[in-house]
Amino acid sequence: MKPPVRTYTKVQKQGSVGRSIDVTGFRDYHELRSAIACMFGLQGKLEHPGSSDWKLVYVDYENDVLLVGDDPWEEFINCVRCIRILSPSEVQQMSENGMHVLNDCIQAA
Amino acid sequence: MKPPVRTYTKVQKQGSVGRSIDVTGFRDYHELRSAIACMFGLQGKLEHPGSSDWKLVYVDYENDVLLVGDDPWEEFINCVRCIRILSPSEVQQMSENGMHVLNDCIQAA
Numbered sequence: 001m002k003p004p005v006r007t008y009t010k011v012q013k014q015g016s017v018g019r020s021i022d023v024t025g026f027r028d029y030h031e032l033r034s035a036i037a038c039m040f041g042l043q044g045k046l047e048h049p050g051s052s053d054w055k056l057v058y059v060d061y062e063n064d065v066l067l068v069g070d071d072p073w074e075e076f077i078n079c080v081r082c083i084r085i086l087s088p089s090e091v092q093q094m095s096e097n098g099m100h101v102l103n104d105c106i107q108a109a
Numbered sequence: 110m111k112p113p114v115r116t117y118t119k120v121q122k123q124g125s126v127g128r129s130i131d132v133t134g135f136r137d138y139h140e141l142r143s144a145i146a147c148m149f150g151l152q153g154k155l156e157h158p159g160s161s162d163w164k165l166v167y168v169d170y171e172n173d174v175l176l177v178g179d180d181p182w183e184e185f186i187n188c189v190r191c192i193r194i195l196s197p198s199e200v201q202q203m204s205e206n207g208m209h210v211l212n213d214c215i216q217a218a
Contacts, residue, residue: 003170004187008180010173015204017166017195020179 013040013085023077029069040085053088122149122194132186138178149194162197 008020019039026032030047033056037046045054049069056068060079068076068083086094117129128148135141139156142165146155154163158178165177169188177185177192195203 004184006180006184006188008184010175012173015206017164017200017203018173018175020175 009080009083011036011039011083011085014087014090016040021083023080028073029076033068036083036085042085046085053091055086055091056083057086058083118189118192120145120148120192120194123196123199125149130192132189137182138185142177145192145194151194155194162200164195164200165192166195167192 007022009023010018010020012018021032021035021039023032026035033046033049036056037043042054045052046056049056049067057065058068058076058080059065059082061081063081065084071079116131118132119127119129121127130141130144130148132141135144142155142158145165146152151163154161155165158165158176166174167177167185167189168174168191170190172190174193180188
């Protein structure tokens with residue numbers, strides 16, 4: 001059975017209710033990061049990658065997990081399938097145990 | 110065994126008898142929120158997300174838990190599998206212990 005059409009992108013964080021956003025409604029990565037930080041009460045933690053231990057990652061149409069912010073913005077909005085906020089402990093856990101912390105997101109994509 | 114067909118959507122709240130609603134019978138999120146608030150005696154607590162600590166969430170066809178109200182209405186009615194009302198203490202508990210407070214709902218979906 002074909003899954004229902006979904007034009008919005010799911011944003012998930014462990015321990016929080018997921019949100020859905022229209023990535024095409026943002027102009028650039030900065031706007032996107034600020035909006036997501038605000039939605040999840042993480043102001044100051046996601047806006048400047050590298051300045052905190054939180055990571056904003058996405059799963060693309062090939063089910064690969066990538067850091068949000070590297071690709072040209074227009075390409076990103078066409079490739080993204082879901083976004084995930086990783087806490088410092090998840091980042092740590094991932095480096096120890098591999099990518100299985102992201103399995104839910106990958107399977108859902 | 111194939112489960113029986115269910116066209117209505119279950120709405121659940123801890124400590125209350127569940128209800129079933131036909132989401133396609135509502136015109137928009139506002140109508141849906143008002144009706145659910147009324148059914149569960151929560152008038153004023155669900156109509157304006159962000160103005161109270163109660164959260165109206167849903168489980169979609171991929172078993173993800175998402176906030177009701179983000180997605181375009183037409184997509185929401187095609188994606189929703191069950192709705193759950195989270196009390197302020199359940200929201201708090203979820204942020205401390207993860208999503209297991211929603212397991213019943215997720216398994217049911």
